[in-house]
Amino acid sequence: MFFCKYITIEKYNLKEFITLHYEIFNSIIMKKIFLLIVVSCFGMSLFAQDIQLPAPQKKGGKPLMEAINQRQSVRTFSDKDLDLQTISNLMWVAYGYNREDKLVIPTAMDKQQFEIYVALKAGVYQYDAKANKLILKVKGDHRKATGKQDYVWNAPVNFIYVVNSEILDSSVECGAIFQNVYLYCSSAGLGSVVRGYFDQAELKKLLNLGEKKKVVLCQTVGYKAG
Numbered sequence: 190m191f192f193c194k195y196i197t198i199e200k201y202n203l204k205e206f207i208t209l210h211y212e213i214f215n216s217i218i219m220k221k222i223f224l225l226i227v228v229s230c231f232g233m234s235l236f237a238q239d240i241q242l243p244a245p246q247k248k249g250g251k252p253l254m255e256a257i258n259q260r261q262s263v264r265t266f267s268d269k270d271l272d273l274q275t276i277s278n279l280m281w282v283a284y285g286y287n288r289e290d291k292l293v294i295p296t297a298m299d300k301q302q303f304e305i306y307v308a309l310k311a312g313v314y315q316y317d318a319k320a321n322k323l324i325l326k327v328k329g330d331h332r333k334a335t336g337k338q339d340y341v342w343n344a345p346v347n348f349i350y351v352v353n354s355e356i357l358d359s360s361v362e363c364g365a366i367f368q369n370v371y372l373y374c375s376s377a378g379l380g381s382v383v384r385g386y387f388d389q390a391e392l393k394k395l396l397n398l399g400e401k402k403k404v405v406l407c408q409t410v411g412y413k414a415g
């Protein structure tokens with residue numbers, strides 16, 4: 190009888206022991222998981238802001254004469270995002286390199302005085318052609334700041350073409366940039382329109398451009414609505 194009682198007490202203690210230690214163990218694991226989540230969120234916000242683009246596709250597309258024949262301005266856009274490959278192709282046709290240190294567009298004396306920004310839903314990025322990266326400049330959706338016409342605000346991609354007059358005070362080359370983008374869009378079945386109707390002061394402030402840099406033009410790209 191005594192022996193039985195002893196076992197019962199021991200069993201009870203053992204059960205209590207396991208429950209207690211299971212709870213402690215559980216709370217340690219939970220704490221570790223929580224810590225891991227916090228650290229990864231912090232890490233992501235610190236390091237995962239820039240976008241590494243896939244290599245641009247330099248072959249294919251419609252024949253040049255067809256692309257030119259179909260070039261036109263589009264002002265009705267679906268809000269569907271463009272994939273990274275298409276964004277990479279767009280950045281490259283706008284201002285990528287097609288030879289060692291030489292751009293796809295000509296610039297006077299090869300001064301390469303432009304900076305190319307792009308406003309996406311997640312933020313405004315600057316194109317780093319050498320690294321094939323989009324460098325985050327301003328977090329958040331600032332597409333509205335890139336134009337005063339409402340079709341701009343929900344289109345997935347809005348380019349901002351900036352000239353640095355400290356390097357060379359010449360904006361005419363911007364025509365080559367926006368025409369390359371127009372022709373790529375015409376070839377890839379996308380819609381586009383280049384735009385001069387935006388608030389210079391607002392964009393300069395947003396991008397922190399300073400005195401020597403100014404926005405020459407903006408350009409919207411996306412799928413045509415309907």
Ligand SMILES: Cc1cc2nc3c(=O)[nH]c(=O)nc-3n(C[C@H](O)[C@H](O)[C@H](O)COP(=O)(O)O)c2cc1C
Pocket residue numbers: 260261262263264338382383384385386387406
């Ligand atoms: C320098 C420049 C500025 C322009 N600005 C605007 C603009 O702010 N908004 C707009 O809707 N279209 C703008 N456009 C597009 C023209 O309106 C368009 O090219 C013109 O109507 C001819 O139409 P197409 O491009 O379909 O041939 C601009 C075009 C150029 C070249």
